[in-house]
Amino acid sequence: xxxxxxxxxxxxxxxxxxxxxxxxxxxxxxxxxxxxxxxxxxxxxxxxxxxxxxxxxxxxxxxxxxxxxxxxxxxxxxxxxxxxxxxxxxxxxxxxxxxxxxxxxxxxxxxxxxxxxxxxxxxxxxxxxxxxxxxxxxxxxxxxxxxxxxxxxxxxxxxxxxxxxxxxxxxxxxxxxxxxxxxxxxxxxxxxxxxxxxxxxxxxxxxxxxxxxxxxxxxxxxxxxxxxxxxxxxxxxxxxxxxxxxxxxxxxxxxxxxxxxxxxxxxxxxxxxxxxxxxxxxxxxxxxxxxxxxxxxxxxxxxxxxxxxxxxxxxxxxxxxxxxxxxxxxxx
Amino acid sequence: xxxxxxxxxxxxxxxxxxxxxxxxxxxxxxxxxxxxxxxxxxxxxxxxxxxxxxxxxxxxxxxxxxxxxxxxxxxxxxxxxxxxxxxxxxxxxxxxxxxxxxxxxxxxxxxxxxx
Numbered sequence: 001x002x003x004x005x006x007x008x009x010x011x012x013x014x015x016x017x018x019x020x021x022x023x024x025x026x027x028x029x030x031x032x033x034x035x036x037x038x039x040x041x042x043x044x045x046x047x048x049x050x051x052x053x054x055x056x057x058x059x060x061x062x063x064x065x066x067x068x069x070x071x072x073x074x075x076x077x078x079x080x081x082x083x084x085x086x087x088x089x090x091x092x093x094x095x096x097x098x099x100x101x102x103x104x105x106x107x108x109x110x111x112x113x114x115x116x117x118x119x120x121x122x123x124x125x126x127x128x129x130x131x132x133x134x135x136x137x138x139x140x141x142x143x144x145x146x147x148x149x150x151x152x153x154x155x156x157x158x159x160x161x162x163x164x165x166x167x168x169x170x171x172x173x174x175x176x177x178x179x180x181x182x183x184x185x186x187x188x189x190x191x192x193x194x195x196x197x198x199x200x201x202x203x204x205x206x207x208x209x210x211x212x213x214x215x216x217x218x219x220x221x222x223x224x225x226x227x228x229x230x231x232x233x234x235x236x237x238x239x240x241x242x243x244x245x246x247x248x249x250x251x252x253x254x255x256x257x258x259x260x261x262x263x264x265x266x267x268x269x270x271x272x273x274x275x276x277x278x279x280x281x282x283x284x285x286x287x288x289x290x291x292x293x294x295x296x297x298x299x300x301x302x303x304x305x306x307x308x309x310x311x312x313x314x315x316x317x318x319x320x321x322x323x324x325x326x327x328x329x330x331x332x
Numbered sequence: 333x334x335x336x337x338x339x340x341x342x343x344x345x346x347x348x349x350x351x352x353x354x355x356x357x358x359x360x361x362x363x364x365x366x367x368x369x370x371x372x373x374x375x376x377x378x379x380x381x382x383x384x385x386x387x388x389x390x391x392x393x394x395x396x397x398x399x400x401x402x403x404x405x406x407x408x409x410x411x412x413x414x415x416x417x418x419x420x421x422x423x424x425x426x427x428x429x430x431x432x433x434x435x436x437x438x439x440x441x442x443x444x445x446x447x
Binding site: 174175176177178179238313316 | 333334335336337338339361374377378379380
């Protein structure tokens with residue numbers, strides 16, 4: 001069942017997409033209406049010594065328009081593809097609020113920056129843009145908050161608690177369950193494209209040869225490394241513990257059987273329950289290794305903490321864990 | 333992949349191990365090209381002798397279901413795909429035996445005779 005009715009969807013489109021695009025559109029139109037601007041105008045400032053980048057109103061219009069359009073599309077698509085779940089999710093309201101906040105902040109900040117240059121003959125004397133950016137950021141906050149509350153809550157459905165399966169184990173029976181997990185092919189394709197774009201950007205930065213480009217090489221390298229270590233995992237259940245380990249060995253999440261109360265197979269929805277993919281903390285401090293939507297193994301620990309990992313054949317793993325927990329309780 | 337072995341059973345451990353892997357292939361929980369746990373890892377986890385594990389793996393290798401390669405461990409061969417047809421008829425066979433109140437041993441005896 002989708003999280004939103006068609007009436008609610010209309011409202012989401014109006015608040016999360018139409019309003020931000022209108023704000024950006026009005027801002028762009030206002031900028032183009034000014035005839036007393038220097039040509040070119042200042043569009044970038046250095047640390048202390050005035051503007052160091054110059055361009056046209058058209059460039060700024062593209063920057064504002066495309067950014068706002070991008071976030072409006074994410075907010076709308078994110079809400080539309082969401083399905084009703086058993087718990088309430090903050091994600092749709094956040095997506096819409098960010099879309100609106102960003103459009104006010106970006107449009108206000110840039111229009112303000114350009115407005116300060118009206119009447120100037122030469123843009124090198126353009127005043128510092130900190131003030132308009134700060135003011136528009138502050139103005140955008142309550143408007144974003146209003147958008148949050150104007151966004152309808154996603155529908156919830158009551159989920160019947162399924163009887164947790166229990167595997168019947170002999171007193172001396174030895175067991176091992178293990179399974180590899182990875183993201184689906186589409187995700188990997190998107191990631192590879194992202195990495196290629198990133199590398200293209202790095203090459204471009206290096207060609208320009210500025211000293212500031214060093215972090216441009218180091219930071220993407222760290223991101224790529226961190227992402228690749230958390231893409232492929234191995235989940236393992238044996239008589240001692242439930243272990244979820246990255247294919248490179250670290251990070252690793254190991255829960256001794258003595259700490260575990262129960263396990264079950266659940267259907268997981270990354271965006272709604274965890275706000276995305278990867279190593280995530282969801283509602284109620286639920287820790288998740290979230291690589292795709294669908295079947296997942298959920299482990300409840302004695303301290304009330306819940307761990308969940310998306311993995312195929314989770315029902316077998318859950319039954320085995322429950323069998324091991326029960327056997328340990330019987331034999332003491 | 334779930335592997336269960338029970339030292340209390342009358343069936344030898346290496347045969348139990350081979351049967352466990354085979355049944356995981358049947359229910360497509362293990363697929364062609366997949367690597368099985370190393371013999372040492374499996375022996376440690378299941379608290380059985382490493383030679384017992386290797387013997388179980390050898391049974392599967394002789395059957396053509398896995399390949400044993402130095403350094404690469406035990407890898408499931410393409411033959412795993414051919415087990416699909418068997419996986420399809422097995423539940424029918426068991427259901428029919430259950431309908432007739434035949435015990436697993438009785439059904440196994442019938443199969444053995446039919447060979």
